[in-house]
Amino acid sequence: MADYVKMWENLGMDLESHDTLCQVLPVAVGDVFMSQENRPKAMDFWDLVISEVHGIRPAELIEEQKKGRKVFGTFCVFVPDEVIIAADGIVTGLCGGSQFWVPGGEAVLPKNTCPLIKASVGARLGRTCPFFRIADVYVGETTCDGKKKAYEILGQDVPMYIMDVPQMKRPKDIVKWKEEIADFALKVEEITGNKVTVEKLKDAIRIINEKRKAMKRVYDARRSECLPISGRDALLMTQISFFDDPERCAKMCNRLADELEERIRDGVSVVPSGTKRILVTGTPLAVPNWKLHNIIETSGAAVVCEEMCTGTRYFENLVDDSGETLDELFMALAERYMKNNCACFTPNPGRIQDILRLAKEYKADGVIDCSLKFCGLYDIEKKSVAEALKAEGIPVLSLETDYEDSDAGQLRTRIEAFVEMLNG
Amino acid sequence: MSERYYILFENYEQGLALHDLLDEAGVMNRIAPAPSAARGTLCCGMSLLVGPDMIDRAKEVISRENAVYHSIVSMENPLQPMRDRYC
Numbered sequence: 001m002a003d004y005v006k007m008w009e010n011l012g013m014d015l016e017s018h019d020t021l022c023q024v025l026p027v028a029v030g031d032v033f034m035s036q037e038n039r040p041k042a043m044d045f046w047d048l049v050i051s052e053v054h055g056i057r058p059a060e061l062i063e064e065q066k067k068g069r070k071v072f073g074t075f076c077v078f079v080p081d082e083v084i085i086a087a088d089g090i091v092t093g094l095c096g097g098s099q100f101w102v103p104g105g106e107a108v109l110p111k112n113t114c115p116l117i118k119a120s121v122g123a124r125l126g127r128t129c130p131f132f133r134i135a136d137v138y139v140g141e142t143t144c145d146g147k148k149k150a151y152e153i154l155g156q157d158v159p160m161y162i163m164d165v166p167q168m169k170r171p172k173d174i175v176k177w178k179e180e181i182a183d184f185a186l187k188v189e190e191i192t193g194n195k196v197t198v199e200k201l202k203d204a205i206r207i208i209n210e211k212r213k214a215m216k217r218v219y220d221a222r223r224s225e226c227l228p229i230s231g232r233d234a235l236l237m238t239q240i241s242f243f244d245d246p247e248r249c250a251k252m253c254n255r256l257a258d259e260l261e262e263r264i265r266d267g268v269s270v271v272p273s274g275t276k277r278i279l280v281t282g283t284p285l286a287v288p289n290w291k292l293h294n295i296i297e298t299s300g301a302a303v304v305c306e307e308m309c310t311g312t313r314y315f316e317n318l319v320d321d322s323g324e325t326l327d328e329l330f331m332a333l334a335e336r337y338m339k340n341n342c343a344c345f346t347p348n349p350g351r352i353q354d355i356l357r358l359a360k361e362y363k364a365d366g367v368i369d370c371s372l373k374f375c376g377l378y379d380i381e382k383k384s385v386a387e388a389l390k391a392e393g394i395p396v397l398s399l400e401t402d403y404e405d406s407d408a409g410q411l412r413t414r415i416e417a418f419v420e421m422l423n424g
Numbered sequence: 425m426s427e428r429y430y431i432l433f434e435n436y437e438q439g440l441a442l443h444d445l446l447d448e449a450g451v452m453n454r455i456a457p458a459p460s461a462a463r464g465t466l467c468c469g470m471s472l473l474v475g476p477d478m479i480d481r482a483k484e485v486i487s488r489e490n491a492v493y494h495s496i497v498s499m500e501n502p503l504q505p506m507r508d509r510y511c
Contacts, residue, residue, distance in 0.1 A: 026457035028511045034456050034473055035503040047455035051470035052436050098511045288511040298505045408508035
């Protein structure tokens with residue numbers, strides 16, 4: 001343990017503030033995860049990671065940096081991990097999911113900025129998250145106005161590279177994204193000192209595809225009427241997958257999927273038969289944001305799927321690795337990533353199609369569409385999402401929240417009423 | 425029963441070693457963050473959470489295997505899923 005303190009000191013962290021954060025985490029993890037009965041044994045891995053969240057993985061990253069490898073911090077599922085891995089770089093997710101970091105963000109951003117952005121900026125400037133300290137370079141993207149402006153502020157404190165995500169999905173936009181990926185590869189080569197070759201990019205595509213397949217296996221198990229894992233546990237797995245080593249992530253997800261499939265065969269469910277099944281859609285739930293899932297699952301329902309960046313959007317669709325030139329592989333990456341139906345696109349009918357499809361595939365009894373406060377993109381899409389679900393006869397509850405605990409009671413009341421309505 | 429026991433360690437390698445031993449002996453335990461109120465001078469880190477019905481068996485395994493640990497602390501009612509206190 002003493003080694004961690006030394007490591008945090010060397011990272012220039014504010015140890016006193018960090019200790020305050022450390023005091024909150026065990027309570028939340030205990031209440032949200034340890035209070036559950038009959039959790040899959042394979043969740044041990046993620047329990048360990050979250051218990052040592054600022055210890056084990058940061059120490060691994062630092063060891064790799066000592067060998068000359070570079071760490072790229074990312075904020076969005078549009079940044080192609082494959083390119084970084086092909087150049088022997090390491091990817092770590094950086095999105096802030098804690099209220100603890102919000103005041104630090106509000107010191108430099110307007111209060112009416114979404115909490116995910118404020119927390120991400122606060123985590124860097126407050127020097128209380130090792131991942132934000134370790135990353136050699138941050139890779140941002142243009143998926144919302146708030147992030148674009150926040151990256152300007154972060155760029156004053158840390159090297160920053162921005163990828164320009166198209167806002168439409170015409171063929172020329174996909175070509176533009178391919179060119180953006182090619183430019184990014186040049187930057188990654190410059191930072192790492194390593195060439196992105198066809199062979200290395202193919203290998204990286206296979207690594208990330210295997211991770212996607214493994215995560216999908218876990219999600220597929222959640223389609224079963226016999227629900228072998230809670231939404232809270234599945235969410236934790238997804239959240240941690242953003243900053244874990246991708247090959248270890250695939251291995252652990254496959255191990256979990258093995259157990260879940262066995263549970264289904266044996267009829268082992270984490271909820272009583274007849275428990276209402278909820279599909280959650282909306283803004284991402286960055287670690288350690290577990291509020292929504294915990295309230296839903298302690299209100300008599302179960303979360304069976306997340307249509308969001310910390311959910312199906314992260315692993316659906318594989319990259320075609322059959323290309324024989326970098327240009328072909330970059331195009332394959334562009335085609336895969338542009339299938340992501342983020343609310344930043346206009347028009348964005350694909351997201352509604354995804355929600356309707358997933359609601360059927362996961363046998364959802366209802367949908368909860370939840371956005372973070374001040375996220376205009378997802379807030380505006382709520383109307384069209386609700387209309388489409390209503391037309392299909394699928395009940396929907398639209399919510400807005402942030403990272404504070406203060407609205408938990410109100411959320412609980414609304415969610416309990418929704419579940420009661422589903423129970424008829 | 426609302427009482428739970430946390431087995432604390434100097435490092436996670438010690439914790440994982442005992443976790444495996446307890447699993448092999450069929451003693452139910454879960455990896456959990458060490459509660460701040462219990463960890464004293466220890467930093468953020470893992471502990472093993474054991475229920476009151478298993479703690480005596482866990483102690484037997486520790487004694488038999490000479491397992492390394494820092495301390496065992498009991499806490500009343502540490503898990504409240506509807507407390508709504510998040511990070």
